[in-house]
Amino acid sequence: MTATQATHPLLELxxxxxxxxxxxxxxxxxxxxxxxxxxVKHIPLEDREAFKYALGxxxxxxxxxxxxxxxxxxxxxxxxxxxxxxxxxxDAELPDEELEGELPPGQQGQGAGGGGDALTPEExxxxxxxxLLEGDxxxxxxxxxxxxxxxxxxxxxxxxxxxxxxxxxxxxLDLDNVLERLMQQAxxxxxxxxxxxxxxxxxxEYELRIDRLRKEIEAEIRRRLVADRxxxxxxxxxRKPLPEDVDFMHASREEMANLRKAIYPLTRKLAVxxxxxxxxxxxxxxxxxxxxxxxxSYGGVPADPKFRYPRPAKxxxxxxxxxxxxxxAFARFTLHLVYAISNQFSKVRAFVFIDGIDExxxxxxGVDDIGEAVHRVNTEADVVWVDGHSDYGxxxxxxxxxxxxxxxPKTTVxxxxxxxxxxxxxxxxxxxxxxxxxxxVYWLNPEPKAYWDTGDSIVGEYGIHCDGTFExxxxxxxxxxxxxxx
Amino acid sequence: MSYRFDSVASVREDLRKVxxxxxxxxxxxxxxADRLGKPILVEGPAGTGKTQLAKSVAEITGARLIRLxxxxxxxxxxxxxxxxxxxxxxxxxxxxxxxxxxEDLSEDIFSDEFLLTRPLLEAIRAEDPVVLLIDExxxxxxxxxxxLLEVLSDYQVSIPELGTLTARQIPLxxxxxxxxxxxxxxxxxxxxxxxxxxxxxxxxxxxxLAKVPDISEALADQVARIVRSIRQLELKKAPSVSETLDWxxxxxxxxxxxxxxxxxxxxxNILLKYQxxxxxxxxxxxQEGPSFKRTGPRSAN
Numbered sequence: 001m002t003a004t005q006a007t008h009p010l011l012e013l014x015x016x017x018x019x020x021x022x023x024x025x026x027x028x029x030x031x032x033x034x035x036x037x038x039x040v041k042h043i044p045l046e047d048r049e050a051f052k053y054a055l056g057x058x059x060x061x062x063x064x065x066x067x068x069x070x071x072x073x074x075x076x077x078x079x080x081x082x083x084x085x086x087x088x089x090x091d092a093e094l095p096d097e098e099l100e101g102e103l104p105p106g107q108q109g110q111g112a113g114g115g116g117d118a119l120t121p122e123e124x125x126x127x128x129x130x131x132l133l134e135g136d137x138x139x140x141x142x143x144x145x146x147x148x149x150x151x152x153x154x155x156x157x158x159x160x161x162x163x164x165x166x167x168x169x170x171x172x173l174d175l176d177n178v179l180e181r182l183m184q185q186a187x188x189x190x191x192x193x194x195x196x197x198x199x200x201x202x203x204x205e206y207e208l209r210i211d212r213l214r215k216e217i218e219a220e221i222r223r224r225l226v227a228d229r230x231x232x233x234x235x236x237x238x239r240k241p242l243p244e245d246v247d248f249m250h251a252s253r254e255e256m257a258n259l260r261k262a263i264y265p266l267t268r269k270l271a272v273x274x275x276x277x278x279x280x281x282x283x284x285x286x287x288x289x290x291x292x293x294x295x296x297s298y299g300g301v302p303a304d305p306k307f308r309y310p311r312p313a314k315x316x317x318x319x320x321x322x323x324x325x326x327x328x329a330f331a332r333f334t335l336h337l338v339y340a341i342s343n344q345f346s347k348v349r350a351f352v353f354i355d356g357i358d359e360x361x362x363x364x365x366g367v368d369d370i371g372e373a374v375h376r377v378n379t380e381a382d383v384v385w386v387d388g389h390s391d392y393g394x395x396x397x398x399x400x401x402x403x404x405x406x407x408x409p410k411t412t413v414x415x416x417x418x419x420x421x422x423x424x425x426x427x428x429x430x431x432x433x434x435x436x437x438x439x440x441v442y443w444l445n446p447e448p449k450a451y452w453d454t455g456d457s458i459v460g461e462y463g464i465h466c467d468g469t470f471e472x473x474x475x476x477x478x479x480x481x482x483x484x485x486x
Numbered sequence: 487m488s489y490r491f492d493s494v495a496s497v498r499e500d501l502r503k504v505x506x507x508x509x510x511x512x513x514x515x516x517x518x519a520d521r522l523g524k525p526i527l528v529e530g531p532a533g534t535g536k537t538q539l540a541k542s543v544a545e546i547t548g549a550r551l552i553r554l555x556x557x558x559x560x561x562x563x564x565x566x567x568x569x570x571x572x573x574x575x576x577x578x579x580x581x582x583x584x585x586x587x588x589e590d591l592s593e594d595i596f597s598d599e600f601l602l603t604r605p606l607l608e609a610i611r612a613e614d615p616v617v618l619l620i621d622e623x624x625x626x627x628x629x630x631x632x633x634l635l636e637v638l639s640d641y642q643v644s645i646p647e648l649g650t651l652t653a654r655q656i657p658l659x660x661x662x663x664x665x666x667x668x669x670x671x672x673x674x675x676x677x678x679x680x681x682x683x684x685x686x687x688x689x690x691x692x693x694x695l696a697k698v699p700d701i702s703e704a705l706a707d708q709v710a711r712i713v714r715s716i717r718q719l720e721l722k723k724a725p726s727v728s729e730t731l732d733w734x735x736x737x738x739x740x741x742x743x744x745x746x747x748x749x750x751x752x753x754x755n756i757l758l759k760y761q762x763x764x765x766x767x768x769x770x771x772x773q774e775g776p777s778f779k780r781t782g783p784r785s786a787n
Contacts, residue, residue: 031675035522042521043494043514050494053514061674063529063665063681196772197712197747204715260720265665272666371720372762 010045011037017076020235021059024068025242032059048077064243064262074219075226075235121172124150129178132209133185140209144216147173154224165221175210182206244476248330248446256329259475260371263333266479267340274344274483284308314346315412315439315485320399322417323378324354324390330446330472331416332374337482338414339370346410351403352377353395356385359403390420392462393427400430404437411438412485415466418447419459426458431465443469444481490520490547490658505696506535506542507689515680516543525638525659527623527677532664533726534682537621540660544617549658552612553619554605556626562633566643568602596647606637609657616657623673624663631673634661638676685727687714693727698734708745709734716757716767725757733757747772 014037021028035058043054052073060069124146131139148154151172152165186202187194194202226234241247243262246255290306298304319338321331335350342348342364349361358381367373385394407413413434435441443466445452445459453460463469472478491497498513508516516539519526528536544551554565574595581591603611609618620634637643641653661677663669685693691710694701709730717724725733733756742749751768758764 027671029671029675035524035678038522039518042518047494049510050514050517053511054518056511057515057518057526057678057680061527061677061679066681195747197745197750200771201708201711201715204718205711269665269667367762 010040013076014040016231017055017072018059020072020076020232021069023235024072024239025245026060026065026068028059032061035059045077051077067258068240068242071238071240072235074222075238076231121150125173125178128173128213129181132178132206132213133182135209137212140213141216144213145220148217148220148224152221154221154228165225166218169217169221170214175214179203179206179210241474244479245474247473248333249326249473251329259333262475263336263340266475267337270337270479270482271341271344274341314344316347316408316410317342317345317349317485318407318411318413318438319348319350320357320396320413320415321350321352322354322390322392322395323352323381323383324388327416327418327446328378330444332378333475334414334416334444334472334478335374335377336370337478339364339373341482350377351399352381352383353392353399354383354385354388355391355394356383357395357398357402358382389422390417391424392417392419392421392458393425396430397427400433404430404433407434407437409437409439413438413441414444414485415442415462416444416446418445418457419443419452419462420455420457423456426461428458428461428465431462435465435467440467441465442467442481442485444472444478445469446472448473491517493517500546501542504542504545506538507685507692507696508539509685509689512539512680512682515678519658519678522678523641523656525661525677526680527661527663527669527674528680528682529663529665530682531684531724531726533728534684535727536660536662536682537619539682540617540619540662543658543660544619547615547617547658549615549617550612551617551619552605552609552657553621556620556622556624558625558627560626560630564604565606565630565633566604566637567607567645568604569596569647570600570602574600598648601645601648606634607643607651609659610637610641610643610651610653612657613654615655618657618659620659620661622664623661624666624669628667628670631670635672635676638673684717684724687711690714690727690730694731694734697731698738701734701738702743705737705743705745706734709737712745712750712771713757715771716754719766719770721758721763721766722760723758723763729757 018028018033018036036055039054039058040051043051045051052070055073056066056069060066124143127139128143128147130136131143148165148169151169153168154165183199183203183206186206187199190198222234222238240255243255243258246259248259251259284307287306287308291302291304294304294306295302317338319335321335323331331352338348338350348364349359350364351357351359360377360381363373363376363380364370385391415431431441443459443462447457447459449471451457459469470477470481472481491500494510494514494517497517498508498510501508501513501516515526518524528539530536541551543549577595577600578591581594601607605618609616623631623634638659641656642650644650661673684690687710690713691706694706694709695703698706713725713730713733733753736753736756737745737749740749740753750771754767754771755764758767
């Protein structure tokens with residue numbers, strides 16, 4: 001009983017932590033919640049890494065959610081554990097002795113008495129350079145703290161995001177130059193000139209160390225913000241959508257990179273699922289011969305009826321994608337996805353447009369690397385007719401005259417775009433004609449539904465001629481649509 | 487009840503003794519699984535030692551490893567138990583001449599003697615300590631997953647004719663998945679989740695040193711560094727740990743002391759299995775000067 005009494009504050013903290021995880025979109029069930037509470041009894045909070053993994057193992061059941069979990073964990077538990085505490089009065093300024101204590105004993109003599117504040121900026125930079133060169137983790141951590149303290153200019157209560165402080169700190173450290181200097185050093189140290197391979201390896205090594213430093217700085221800033229603003233407020237500002245919920249049109253650079261990583265496993269999963277569905281979906285008619293043959297082992301009784309595998313016809317896909325500025329990312333992901341599962345279709349043809357239109361099917365033929373092909377589409381296709389502003393009307397018209405007659409009753413046409421036509425003529429009759437000839441015509445719009453038909457968006461005008469218009473703002477919706485398509 | 491492990495550190499130590507180099511996460515989750523009596527769902531890219539983990543844990547705990555390899559079409563007669571029809575039939579025929587009642591007979595033929603145990607039931611009924619490995623769980627259909635639920639959460643199997651068989655001791659259970667499909671919520675909820683990713687450079691180097699006999703420290707270091715750089719490229723299939731080991735062994739066979747550009751180019755096909763990946767790696771590794779950009783997140787766009 002005393003044990004539960006003692007852990008009481010921890011359980012309370014855990015409750016808030018799990019609530020925040022749910023807010024962030026992670027599906028945490030009641031059983032998992034109880035498991036976590038059980039788990040923390042076995043792993044001491046002081047062993048922070050093990051503690052994190054223990055919580056992760058019970059609460060996070062998908063690798064894509066790990067990052068979100070880590071962020072929330074950092075916020076909630078960043079001030080726990082001895083080495084991570086900011087000091088006795090967490091809100092106040094960081095005491096100077098802190099840094100001194102952090103410095104490894106050998107280094108303390110250096111830098112004007114060893115006090116962190118007494119260092120000149122040059123000395124700090126020099127120590128940083130040395131620590132990076134030697135890969136000294138403890139030193140890097142201490143220096144990251146010092147750098148944040150000195151350069152970020154953090155003040156309590158200032159309504160600025162963490163990225164601002166991060167930017168300020170990094171600007172002062174000028175890590176790009178440091179990397180250059182490290183490479184220079186590596187070249188001088190080696191007896192023979194570096195081969196490209198060695199050069200590459202050295203570069204990767206240093207880049208990794210710098211990356212670690214950057215993470216350390218980020219964590220430090222986060223710790224200080226948490227101390228200043230409190231856990232809940234901080235967790236709220238840091239809340240980020242999970243990769244499958246990231247909006248295509250407003251993804252940041254980092255989110256884009258994550259999306260690109262997420263799409264590989266996604267396509268693989270989708271392909272496996274579709275192949276399975278094809279095999280298991282419906283049962284065909286009775287296969288008489290097969291049934292008779294199997295009945296022999298039951299003495300002629302047809303106990304185990306066999307059915308023919310159904311072989312539903314594979315659809316032919318035409319993808320017509322707008323690749324102008326804001327919707328380019330969306331087109332890229334959709335093309336990627338469609339080609340990744342192209343064995344589910346008898347034929348896939350791709351067309352891209354801005355105000356002119358071009359067929360890009362050949363870019364994908366016999367290519368192993370879909371990502372590369374998609375990249376080529378974006379750079380090489382001839383899609384500008386007049387001014388490079390979206391003109392759906394003209395693009396569709398040209399499509400109709402050039403390739404319109406190749407649409408047949410087996411064809412499914414997918415049009416991708418936000419239908420923001422810059423007030424050109426819509427030529428929506430093309431879509432109407434397409435629908436007459438094709439099996440299905442679908443319109444996928446990466447804009448939220450609330451924005452449709454506002455301003456120069458005329459998706460409604462096209463939409464009435466389509467078999468369906470779909471909102472496809474994130475991977476989850478896109479995956480759902482493709483599943484439906486096959 | 488007694489636990490198998492004393493602390494996270496001891497799990498790590500023990501695993502190291504059998505040449506399995508666990509990181510903090512792996513050891514922590516294994517320890518926790520023992521304490522909470524829960525199965526571990528291990529997920530991650532192919533060739534990162536998911537199956538090996540189960541084998542190694544079995545080795546250090548001195549337990550018998552019972553393995554259920556999953557495949558499409560696996561059903562309860564292959565996973566749980568089956569009645570031995572032929573033997574039952576023989577029994578009925580043998581009884582025909584005696585005047586025993588139907589009740590006696592049916593009680594008789596649905597007894598232990600006629601039960602064929604399959605891996606799951608075997609693990610439950612084992613007297614000695616066992617580690618149960620359910621390999622590539624993502625290969626079975628969603629419906630078949632349900633077969634496992636009773637075993638995983640309560641460590642028991644219900645057989646209509648016999649009643650419920652409960653585990654004599656709670657086995658350590660490992661489920662592995664290559665993540666080719668989303669597993670059901672019900673299954674995930676019952677397990678601890680462990681994602682095993684490619685090891686970091688230091689760990690990989692240690693693995694190479696432990697697994698490849700007579701390799702020099704310098705060469706192992708170089709191998710690990712090159713593999714790390716290759717993994718940072720955007721590839722169809724990044725090299726796995728087992729491929730790293732193959733490569734290191736090949737280098738040893740060729741008598742290579744130091745990996746030069748040419749050696750790397752000639753042997754990279756052991757690490758990578760797709761022509762486009764090989765071409766990309768060769769291009770990247772031999773590019774001149776620090777001006778190259780990664781094909782990663784930064785350069786595209």
